[in-house]
Amino acid sequence: MTRRDSSYEQQRVKAPVYLRITIPDTDRKGKDGMFVLSVQTNMPRYKRQSYQNVTRSYLEFVRLREHLVEEHPEAIVPVLPPERSLVSAADVHSMRQFLERISHHPVLSQDYELQLFIESEFGFLPPAKPKRILGKLLDIGVKRFSSGASAGLSLGSGSGDTDDEFEEERAIASKVESKLQIVIKNLDKEIKARRDFSSKEAELATLSNTLAASESIPELARAFKLLAKPLDGMAKASKAQVGGDATVLGSFLDYKLQHVQALGSALDYRLSVLGEYDAAIRSTESKRKTMERLRSSTSINPEKVTDSIDDLEDAQLFEGNMKKRLEQVSAALTKDLEGYRQQSEDDFLRALRQYSQRQIGFERAKLEELESVGAGIKADAALGQTASHTALHTS
Known part of the structure; x- marks a missing residue:
């Protein structure tokens, strides 16, 4: 070179x-x-x-x-x-x-x-995962070195984190997940009620057309006819609006729920690694106490001493590996949390902007329909005045 x-x-x-x-x-x-x-x-x-x-x-x-x-x-x-x-x-x-x-x-x-x-040139299908030997060895190590030492240890949601930042994030994620589930249920009810309302608007428009056709008084017939068109337009706008809200809001809330659950899963995993590390510490301490008892014993069994030394060294090695793993997981999660917060803010602002723009468009469409009623009334009144003047001059 x-x-x-x-x-x-x-x-x-x-x-x-x-x-x-x-x-x-x-x-x-x-x-x-x-x-x-x-x-x-x-x-x-x-x-x-x-x-x-x-x-x-x-x-x-x-x-x-x-x-x-x-x-x-x-x-x-x-x-x-x-x-x-x-x-x-x-x-x-x-x-x-x-x-x-x-x-x-x-x-x-x-x-x-x-x-x-x-x-991949032929689509993507992840290959079947081989048996994870390292994972099996890790599980065996956890069981071996935490036996007895981890009695009473629980890794469920009730178990606390030793790091205040992670514990706070865990509590917030749990509350947000619960609130989002409630909001999603309430949104479903609200969407259903608004769909029913848009159906009633459409029925009212149909009724106005029917009354206009059957009304014998010309003025009332024109009024019903004038009212039917904006009612029909508002019903269509309402139907499209509620459908869009179900898509935009519903999709965002489902997306946000999954995002929070992804955070919760990562925090749960760190907590499980923390539990394994705590168990490894207690196991090492237990092996060390066993060594001290053997040293202070008046009758020393060489085989037991050798086994005890091997057990202590293995426990210390496993504890060191678990400590390193916990540090890696904690560092990665700390960095991920920064991105998570920024992503959550960006996602919320984007969804709010999209939702607001849609609402403005639909409300403008409804306003135009209502304004058409006023314009129709003015045109009808002007037509009536012209007819009156014509009749007066004729007489």
């Missing part, structure tokens, strides 16, 4: 690692809509630096997220937007946001299955 090549290689290695995934287009052909991806990266393990026209279905996105949740329980994995039969511009934006959050995540962006998701 020449000096120039060596210098170039050093610059390439020092360059910030990036993974950019965008959705420039969608393919609506066939039964299921497909998202067309464009990918740029300088990660050395990828086969190429650019991938174009990578088509993936919503189901393949679901498979990817399920894998990430299972493989990285310590991470707050971004939530997928809801599946739609017709993919709108807002849906594409939400899917772009999902991919952007994954590609910027320090852990998730390095996942090997994500690379397969991008590079």
